[in-house]
Amino acid sequence: MFADVDRDIVADLYLSRSGMEFLTQLVDGFGSRFGGSEEERRASEFIEEQFRQAGADRTYRESFTCPGWKRKSTALTVTAPVDRGMDCIALPYCPSGEVEAPLVYLGDGHPQTYEDRKEDMDGAIVMVTTATPSFYHRTMHRGEKLGRALEAGAVGFIWMRGEPGGLPETGSARFGRACEVPAISVSYETGHEMLRLGSEDELRVRIESSNEVYETTSYNVVAEIGGSEDSDEVIIVGGHYDGHDISQSAADNGAGVAVALEALRALAPHADSLDRTIRFVAFAQEEMGLMGSEYHAGQNEEESVAFMLNLDGAGRGDRCQLVLQGWPEAVRFFNDMTHEMYEADMSVGDSMSLYSDMYPFARRGIPAATLRSKRQGTSGAPRGWGHTYWDSLDKVNERFLQMDAARVARIVARLASMDELPLHQKTQKEMGETIRELGFDLVLRYEGRTVPGEENC
């Protein structure tokens, strides 16, 4: 049924350089697109124009205000048993301040280690690595590791990269607000040097940081194609275009936006056959706390969103994964679809995450998934080069952009044309239960975020 459309999509995308050209212009023309910055605002205008030229029927930008952050200066000093300056960077939303305290190192931050070192953490600066805890059943995000340290009374936080390479790893300390204590990052090597200095005597460190938290305006970019009188349903394909101030943010997530743009370009000539409206959204302010997607989901609660597909980490490597966000009953449907599409290097599963732009939709009960490349370059770290200085364009492979754009376009063409989708909205109560079953209510509380069903409003 989709043979002709598939052939057009694949031929269009595999013979086109436009995805890589877009990504090159985005990265070289607009820098890191850090949330709330002038670069982010200018990039939003550029992306809207690109959406329009790719054949969107309608485009617009939606603005929202939120707390921004500006990096100024940060210093880390070992003060005992020796006096030595160390390389570091502040994590976004690190406040201005100065603290000096004993350093407590928790390794990969297994919850049992937090429990065992509870008393030591009170009044200390806590250092923990970015690594996923060994012997634990799930990953632990930076926000949870920080939140657990704060609960125990930590007065400062050091996020140590878990892999060698001399790179600190950035990422906002809190979701959309200033952190309570100075929070910084050091490389694997710097972390280990400090630990060696303190191997015999008590290790004391001082963090001095000066930064600015201010109110700023950011812009989501929206483009729509398709839709008919027979359906009022919308399918959202989104991905964040903002990046980290220290890098080009090419793979995370310039590549994801390039995939969305190219999928739009390939689908536009077939818009008449799309019964449901396809809405492409380039989200702002994801890295600072999912604020663009939260705004968009909150603004459009009345409309009927049949499905939300997020593209964060798409197009940056092979081993494509479509990860459902609390809809295990839909795994079979998508598995059958990828089989029918003859997509060999693609797997489907269900594993909910609180850390990208699908979450504000999923938590509202909208069927959601994220599509990403599982294998992403050669850094050896779980995030690849993401969140470091060297998430740069030179690591992006054009073929992977084309492959994921074709996948997304073909999936969306199917979802937009089927009579009935076996994807059902869930109630707040159901989502609250899913989140509690996964233990995410605890995680959200550590991170200072609201738990679905427990909002005051």
Ligand SMILES: [Zn+2]
């Ligand atoms: Zn991302």
